């Protein structure tokens with residue numbers, strides 16, 4: 001039974017691996033046996049928390065700093081990954097950013113930045129690494145979506161558009177790639193206590209009203225995402241594709 005979730009011998013690329021949800025996802029994949037190629041805007045190749053945690057599970061870690069707002073840098077990172085780490089089995093597209101301002105005043109530069117980082121670069125990287133998966137007829141792609149793949153949110157129009165785009169992209173890629181051995185799915189985290197949600201955690205009214213709606217009765221932790229990540233990266237999910245899986249303490253059921 002446990003073999004269903006075994007990732008021994010697999011290599012996973014995890015974006016946004018330096019902290020928060022990506023760090024927890026990288027650690028969960030390593031605990032299941034995968035080697036990790038981690039990347040984020042400011043990740044030190046030499047020393048990092050994610051490196052320590054992955055290596056503590058006896059797995060190899062390679063780290064890169066890449067700005068996902070820079071399309072050229074993303075494409076060159078993809079080439080480096082293919083050249084230096086060979087076939088990639090698992091791609092976790094998790095790097096993401098958020099800019100908060102009411103829609104009427106929302107700076108177009110913020111809109112462009114969020115769409116570039118959260119959506120366009122993820123397509124560019126998935127296309128580049130997905131080609132190798134399609135050639136081998138084997139691969140697992142996991143996007144980090146959001147509750148705002150289903151809902152509109154408040155004062156985050158670019159973020160909501162990008163995450164709704166991720167849900168659509170997940171289905172579009174799944175339609176083309178599943179029959180060729182590549183599963184494409186997304187995880188939609190609920191309200192998770194990370195830097196990304198610091199502004200909400202710091203606002204007593206928003207924080208309380210969010211908590212009141214979560215059936216689990218608590219905000220999520222980054223490590224709450226580990227199980228779904230390993231599931232979607234492993235043989236256990238071979239007949240699952242095109243899905244955006246909420247891991248939200250029951251939020252969407254309310």
Ligand SMILES: NC(=O)c1ccc[n+]([C@@H]2O[C@H](COP(=O)([O-])OP(=O)(O)OC[C@H]3O[C@@H](n4cnc5c(N)ncnc54)[C@H](OP(=O)(O)O)[C@@H]3O)[C@@H](O)[C@H]2O)c1
Pocket residue numbers: 015016017018019020021022039040041042043066067068069094095096097117144145146147188189190191192193194195196197
């Ligand atoms: N927290 C939540 O409640 C929640 C809910 C739903 C969805 N999500 C999504 O989950 C993902 C991870 O978020 P998080 O909560 O873990 O946030 P976080 O703690 O702010 O971490 C974000 C990660 O993304 C990386 N990143 C941001 N901008 C980047 C850029 N321009 N280029 C490369 N990497 C960049 C960061 O890199 P550095 O560390 O180098 O800065 C960091 O590693 C995001 O896609 C987010 O939208 C979060």
